[in-house]
Amino acid sequence: MRRESNSLLQNGIEVEGLVRSFKDIRAVDGIDISIEPGQIYGFLGPNGAGKSTTVHMLTTLLPPSAGRATVAGYDVQRDGAKVRAAIGAALQDTALDPFLSGREHLRLQASLHGIRGDRRKELIDRLLGRVGLTSAGDRKIRTYSGGMKRRLDLALALIHDPSTLFLDEPTTGLDPQSRTALWEEVGRLARDEGVTVFLTTQYLEEADVLADRVGIIDHGRIVAEGTPAQLKAEIGKATVEVVPENPDDRERLAGLLSRFGGETAARPGAYAVQLDAAGALPDVIRALDQEDVRAAEINLHQPTLDDVFLAKTGRKLEGSEDE
């Protein structure tokens, strides 16, 4: 059920010129972000880019050095307590007590938010069920797997029914199955309950699958922002790569493909062009057939967010944290 009646949902997240310095280092260097209510915003960047520092400022855990930000309509510097009441957060470390059970964590968190009695019990049971931890709810956290801890972390963030959710690299270290399950739950929260989600990630696929809008941060600055489709369209077109069945046909193949776009890098033995027109692949295949150039392999490569990151920063996202 969407909660459009909730007045807090009139506001998402607004950030203007936000800066955070640590001595001489500007970890976040004047970023601007605008997120509409109910949107999933993917904040993409390598380790050390400023993602977690931004989350800590927006969740009131760290005062900004300059700039301003409002979350759910409240100023993060002036109305810290109101911001905290409106948000849920699963930070980078799954900060759980190994000696407490999942249910005890939820009970503590709910009680500190003033939720008590039957409502608390009903809420805890519902959340444990929603994140698939009903049978594990009474087990100590030290017996949980990484995926179970992440799912409990999400349940803890949701205990007080927040209108805005901050997830700081929520799927780091998870197996593909747990990752997919968490994506589905986050997608459902935004889609069905209208929760605004601020999601930081190092995984391009995660941002691509989940996010309505993506911001790419590097060295504390946002270097690109838009929908995944906009960002990909901005930096280029699809590439088609053909491996001829007969290596002697490579010259003819090059002449044929050059009618559809400019040459681009290809694997040895293959020829590739960046297509001038979207949806030109059928024409390429028809031309190959008409001119009797037999292809051993045809690959269509759509631009990815990694291509966007490469175009904007000159580096690939994977491994760029070391630079």
Next chain:
Amino acid sequence: MNVTARQIFLIARRSVIRTFRQPGVWIPPLTFPLMLMAVNSNGLRAATHLPGFPTRSFLAFFLPFSFMQGALFASGIAGVDLARDIDTGFLNRLALTPVRDSALLLGQVGGAVGLGAVQSVLYLTVGLIAGVRFVSGAPGAFVMLVLALLIAIGFGGLGLWMALRTGSGEGVQSQFPLLFFLLFISSMNLPRNLIEVGWFRDLATLNPVSYMIEALRSLVIEGWNAQALALGFGFTLALIGISMWLAARQLKVRMART
């Protein structure tokens, strides 16, 4: 129950639960002071023959030291637990809830107080079984328990301060040599007037721990000594005030939420 009291209860309950689910944490503070009490009350029994020694039972004289030692162990536990919460990010989790700073600090010493209560009852029971008789009677034993818990809160506050200052369990544990130095340079083994080495007697006289021990001891061997109790409670309340003030100040630095 008002909001702050309820938050203190919630944080303290968690602190007590986690402490008692780690036997390696609570067994040594329970057993080590008892072992030392057994060894010292036998090995130093001859001290009761010194002219002016206030009692014929060295066990009765030494029993309060166990309470002090237990309080120091409890302070370490409170500090190390908080340091672990800082290290794992659990403190940030709490910071994102409406929990008040005061509730966070007082709740965190809950584990120490819980353990302190169990320790105190155990030491008292063992002492009574071993033949110690309270000159101040049952009310005196009760006051002794109250003072022992206040001492645990005071030293627990120091543990919290160190945890918030250093953010590491090692940092908290590094304060132990200093605290144990204070304990051993006190009137734990002899009344101050019977300490013949001048510098030791002077240091013991300057050491607030001496007055805490003497207040506890007075209830066992003297009865109701108003001066000893006033000094003991006074220094203990001062310790609570100073340690909690330091911890509260450091919490604002560590938990810089807006």
